[in-house]
Structures are given as C-alpha cells and as structure tokens.
Amino acid sequence: MAKLVIEISHAPFGHENAYSGLFAAMGWVSVGNEVLVVLRGDGVHVARKGQADPLGEISLPPTEKQVVDVLGEGGRIVADRRSLEVRGVRKDMLIEGIEVLDTDDIFPLMLEEGERVLTF
Amino acid sequence: MVEGRKKTVGMMLFSAPFSSQYADHMCRLAEKALEKGYNVEIFLYGDAVHAQMSEQRPKTFFPVGDAIGRLVEKGAAVYSCEICSIARGYIKGELKDGKKDYSSTKVIAGIRFCSIYGFVEMLGRADKVLSFGGS
Numbered sequence: 001m002a003k004l005v006i007e008i009s010h011a012p013f014g015h016e017n018a019y020s021g022l023f024a025a026m027g028w029v030s031v032g033n034e035v036l037v038v039l040r041g042d043g044v045h046v047a048r049k050g051q052a053d054p055l056g057e058i059s060l061p062p063t064e065k066q067v068v069d070v071l072g073e074g075g076r077i078v079a080d081r082r083s084l085e086v087r088g089v090r091k092d093m094l095i096e097g098i099e100v101l102d103t104d105d106i107f108p109l110m111l112e113e114g115e116r117v118l119t120f
Numbered sequence: 121m122v123e124g125r126k127k128t129v130g131m132m133l134f135s136a137p138f139s140s141q142y143a144d145h146m147c148r149l150a151e152k153a154l155e156k157g158y159n160v161e162i163f164l165y166g167d168a169v170h171a172q173m174s175e176q177r178p179k180t181f182f183p184v185g186d187a188i189g190r191l192v193e194k195g196a197a198v199y200s201c202e203i204c205s206i207a208r209g210y211i212k213g214e215l216k217d218g219k220k221d222y223s224s225t226k227v228i229a230g231i232r233f234c235s236i237y238g239f240v241e242m243l244g245r246a247d248k249v250l251s252f253g254g255s
Contacts, residue, residue, distance in 0.1 A: 002244055010254075017254055020134070020166050027236035028243065116249035118132055 003034045005110055005117040008043035012063040013053070018046045021120030022066035029073040036113045037070065038106060039079040039098075043120075044087060047079045049095045064095060071097040080106055128159040130246030132239075133168035135253025137184035142253035143171050147187035149250070150196055160196040161246065163239045164231075168253060169204045172231045185228060192230035199242060202233045 006025050010017035025035045039046050051062035071077060078099045084090075091100060101109070110117065131150060137143040150160045164171055176185030192198055202220075206213045211224045211233060222233045243249060 004243060016166050017134070021254075023236055024165075024239060027240045031237070031240060033240075033244070116130075116243055116246065118249070118251045118254075120134065120254040 003036070003113050003115045004028045005036045005038060005114045007038045007040060007110070007117065007119045008046055009041040010120065011042040011045035012051065013058050013060050016060060017120040018043060018063050019061055019066070021118065022046070022063055022070060024118065025070050025075060026066060026073070029070060029075045034113075035070065035075040036109065037075060037077040038110060039077065040083050040106070041080075042083075042087075044079045044083045044089055047077070047084070047094045047098045048089060049093065067095050067098070071095075078106060078109070126157060126159055127247040128161060128245055129153045130242050130249045131160070131162045131252065132249070133162065133164050133171060133252045134166050136167040136170040137176070138178060138181050140253065141182070143168070143184045144182040144187075146250075146252040147182075147184060147191065150191050151187070151194070154191070154194050154196060160191065161242050162191070162196060162198045163242055164198070164200040164204075165239070166201070166204055166254075169200050169208055169210060172198075172200050172205070172210065172227050174226055174228050189228050189230070192228065197232065197242075198230065199232050199234050199238055200227075201239070202235050205233060 006021045008018050008021045012018045025037050029035045046063050051064040078101045081100050081102050131146055133146050135142040153160050171184050205211050210226050211222050214221050
C-alpha cells in the first residue's frame with residue numbers, strides 16, 4: 001500500500017490547514033492506502049477531544065470527527081510530546097487512538113514512512 | 121534528461137500567490153522539471169486556487185498567472201480543488217446535462233478541476249511529491 005505522511009502544524013478553526021490536511025488524509029486512506037498524520041507545534045490542538053463550535057460562529061469545521069474517521073480507516077496519528085507539554089495539553093485530553101511520541105522518534109518515522117510528505 | 125521511464129513529479133500548492141513566495145518557487149521548479157524531462161502534475165489546494173485566476177496583473181511580484189499558463193502550455197497537468205474553487209467563486213460545479221459545470225471566465229485556460237480523489241490519484245502516480253506552502 002502506498003504511504004503518505006501529512007504534517008500538520010496549524011491549530012483547527014483558526015486556519016484551513018488542519019481541516020484540509022485531514023481531508024486529504026481521509027481521501028488517501030479511504031481508497032486503501034496508508035497514512036501517517038504528524039501533529040506538531042500548534043497542530044497538536046487537532047488531537048484534543050471535545051472540540052465544538054456550538055454557536056456556529058467560527059464556520060471552519062471542527063477536526064475531531066475527521067481524526068476519528070482517519071483512525072477508523074486504519075490511519076495512524078501521532079502527536080509531538082514536547083508540543084503538547086508546552087501548550088498544557090495532557091494525554092487525558094486527547095482523542096482516543098492518537099499516539100504521543102518524542103520528537104526524536106517522530107523524525108525517523110517520517111523518514112521511514114515518507115514516500116510522499118505534505119505539509120499543512 | 122530523465123533516463124528510462126519518464127518520471128512524474130507531483131506538486132501540491134497550498135498558499136495563495138503574492139502573499140508568499142511559495143507559488144513562485146513551485147512554478148519555477150515545475151518549469152525546470154519539465155525542461156529536465158519530467159512529467160509535472162500540480163494540485164492547487166485551499167487558497168492556492170487563487171493562482172488559477174486569469175488576467176492577474178502584478179506590478180512588481182512574480183507573475184504567477186503567466187507562469188501557470190506557461191506550464192499548462194508546456195504540458196504540465198494543473199489540477200485545481202473543485203470545492204475550494206466553488207467556495208471562492210471561480211466555478212459553479214453544478215450538474216449541467218449530466219456533467220459538472222466547470223466553465224468559467226475567471227480561470228486560466230487548461231486548468232482541470234477535480235475532487236480530493238483526483239488529488240489522491242495524482243499522489244499515487246507521482247514518483248516524487250513536493251509540498252509548497254501550508255507550513
């Protein structure tokens with residue numbers, strides 16, 4: 001199966017990046033390919049559970065459902081531990097199924113999996 | 121020149137022209153890749169679909185529109201995200217006589233529209249994938 005790495009370094013809602021990255025990830029896995037989504041920097045906010053826009057004021061869609069869908073299709077999503085720590089995001093705040101890895105472990109993984117890498 | 125089977129470079133652009141140099145760099149690299157004998161396929165995603173607008177007239181910036189048009193003429197396949205283009209008013213994308221209506225007076229000739237699955241197919245065909253913008 002062809003592999004794709006999608007690196008997300010923007011938070012959901014504020015920019016279209018995270019939504020578009022996960023949209024591409026979903027398209028890729030839904031036809032039987034493998035995807036590795038790497039959340040770094042502000043991108044780790046994608047990993048948080050309980051995202052909501054109850055007043056519909058932000059308009060950009062929450063990414064939680066996309067994360068659940070990508071994981072459900074067999075995609076792998078990893079979040080950078082240091083990026084989580086400095087933003088005060090604890091492991092119990094994360095969507096189930098997201099892995100937390102050290103930066104030193106993420107880069108070799110990206111090199112190993114990175115036949116195709118897209119940055120968002 | 122590329123030896124043996126002609127290789128394909130797939131490029132994704134995720135930033136609008138002029139606000140950064142991502143579009144400039146992608147166009148310049150794509151032109152060189154064509155000169156070197158590669159197949160070039162490009163996907164305009166998100167705000168990058170603004171690179172497809174016809175009659176761009178930058179006074180001092182790199183002329184992205186002209187470069188995109190030139191790439192199409194030289195044989196690059198330039199795809200544009202359908203829903204991103206509908207959202208930004210370039211096309212309607214509604215069904216017309218059983219086909220989606222991609223006609224537009226606002227888009228450079230030769231640009232092709234596709235869904236995310238078209239992008240996925242493009243990624244699958246590519247020997248190398250380069251990503252511009254988004255970070």
